[in-house]
Amino acid sequence: MPNGDAAYIKKLNRSLIISKIVEAGMISRAELSKVTALTKATISAQVASLLEEDIIIETQQDYSNVGRKPIMLSLNETAGYALGIDLDYGQISFTLSNLLGRPVSSDKVKIHDTNYSNILSVLVKKINEYKDKCLMSRYGLIGIAISIHGLVTTDEIIHYIPRLQWHEIALKEDLEAAVKVNVYLENNANLLAFAERAYTHHKSDNLVCITLRSGIGLGILINNKLSKGHDGYAGEIGHMIVQPNGELCACGNKGCWEKYASESSFLKNLSQRKQVRNMSFKHIEEELNRKDIETHQEMENFIHYLSIGLNNVINIYNPEILIIDSELLSRYPDSIQKIKSSLSSSISHYRELLISSTGKKAYELGACALVIKHFLEITMPNLVYSESTESSLLK
Numbered sequence: 001m002p003n004g005d006a007a008y009i010k011k012l013n014r015s016l017i018i019s020k021i022v023e024a025g026m027i028s029r030a031e032l033s034k035v036t037a038l039t040k041a042t043i044s045a046q047v048a049s050l051l052e053e054d055i056i057i058e059t060q061q062d063y064s065n066v067g068r069k070p071i072m073l074s075l076n077e078t079a080g081y082a083l084g085i086d087l088d089y090g091q092i093s094f095t096l097s098n099l100l101g102r103p104v105s106s107d108k109v110k111i112h113d114t115n116y117s118n119i120l121s122v123l124v125k126k127i128n129e130y131k132d133k134c135l136m137s138r139y140g141l142i143g144i145a146i147s148i149h150g151l152v153t154t155d156e157i158i159h160y161i162p163r164l165q166w167h168e169i170a171l172k173e174d175l176e177a178a179v180k181v182n183v184y185l186e187n188n189a190n191l192l193a194f195a196e197r198a199y200t201h202h203k204s205d206n207l208v209c210i211t212l213r214s215g216i217g218l219g220i221l222i223n224n225k226l227s228k229g230h231d232g233y234a235g236e237i238g239h240m241i242v243q244p245n246g247e248l249c250a251c252g253n254k255g256c257w258e259k260y261a262s263e264s265s266f267l268k269n270l271s272q273r274k275q276v277r278n279m280s281f282k283h284i285e286e287e288l289n290r291k292d293i294e295t296h297q298e299m300e301n302f303i304h305y306l307s308i309g310l311n312n313v314i315n316i317y318n319p320e321i322l323i324i325d326s327e328l329l330s331r332y333p334d335s336i337q338k339i340k341s342s343l344s345s346s347i348s349h350y351r352e353l354l355i356s357s358t359g360k361k362a363y364e365l366g367a368c369a370l371v372i373k374h375f376l377e378i379t380m381p382n383l384v385y386s387e388s389t390e391s392s393l394l395k
């Protein structure tokens with residue numbers, strides 16, 4: 001066998017072994033050999049080098065009355081840290097996770113303008129603070145991924161962020177030059193899909209996520225790969241026309257889906273109807289609970305338009321799992337049932353329709369998972385999210 005092939009196979013085996021260790025949490029060498037179908041000699045050699053690199057650790061289980069338990073292997077979760085950043089309009093959110101994707105530190109910074117160099121300096125300052133926090137670990141800050149609420153090219157250039165009015169921005173290059181850490185840029189809906197797969201739906205090979213938070217975005221993950229289109233812009237589903245000659249959208253067309261079925265459109269319509277400014281989701285939940293007619297009618301209208309678009313998405317993708325990320329719907333207990341009953345076509349098929357449980361942190365968590373994937377050189381990390389572990393692991 002030529003050397004190149006041997007090196008490639010070694011790399012594939014390493015990736016498989018790490019994936020299985022992450023998935024299992026703790027596993028013995030013998031079990032690892034079974035689940036990977038690799039020989040004991042291969043496992044032994046690979047494990048030795050992973051131990052050497054401090055990527056994994058050994059734990060000697062306690063003696064039990066049935067004899068000595070085997071030495072277990074697990075990922076050395078504090079060997080390095082990933083930083084996930086959500087770059088939203090008016091606010092930047094940061095979450096630092098360990099190598100198992102468990103958040104160990106997070107915070108938010110309010111942004112009062114949209115000027116690129118001002119925002120870049122805020123990012124550099126915060127990233128350097130996080131980098132310092134990780135100095136004591138073996139690999140320190142292993143990478144940064146940033147959730148972009150706009151179009152990102154396949155070369156990770158920001159093509160356009162509507163709310164910040166940024167065009168053709170080389171944020172990755174600028175940040176990497178300033179902080180000397182690998183930076184990945186990814187669309188927010190894509191990171192949502194990544195988070196759902198990495199943290200919750202470990203078995204899914206066909207997952208479609210729709211976020212309704214500001215506009216409407218779509219993330220498509222098929223066989224653990226994001227489907228991004230030719231330039232990287234696939235998933236701008238908010239601009240699918242659902243109402244011919246409807247409301248004018250900032251994109252230049254009329255009747256775009258997000259003018260009818262995004263949370264911001266719902267808030268705008270209900271505020272106008274009730275003549276109340278700045279309605280909060282908590283307030284809307286209270287109105288729904290006390291059976292307020294106007295709020296319920298607006299909700300029916302919202303679900304009607306949401307279902308029109310979902311019907312189209314389902315017919316394009318025939319998804320196994322379709323996840324909707326929406327704070328509004330998560331506060332309305334009947335939402336899933338109402339949506340399902342509006343999707344009654346004999347042709348459209350999906351296996352599961354769910355409201356996202358990852359919540360507001362989904363973009364940052366997806367970003368952390370993406371960094372971990374790159375660092376460990378595996379296809380997809382199977383992680384577990386638990387809020388209770390937050391702030392307790394950073395040493």
Ligand SMILES: [Zn+2]
Binds near residue numbers: 239249251
């Ligand atoms: Zn539009």
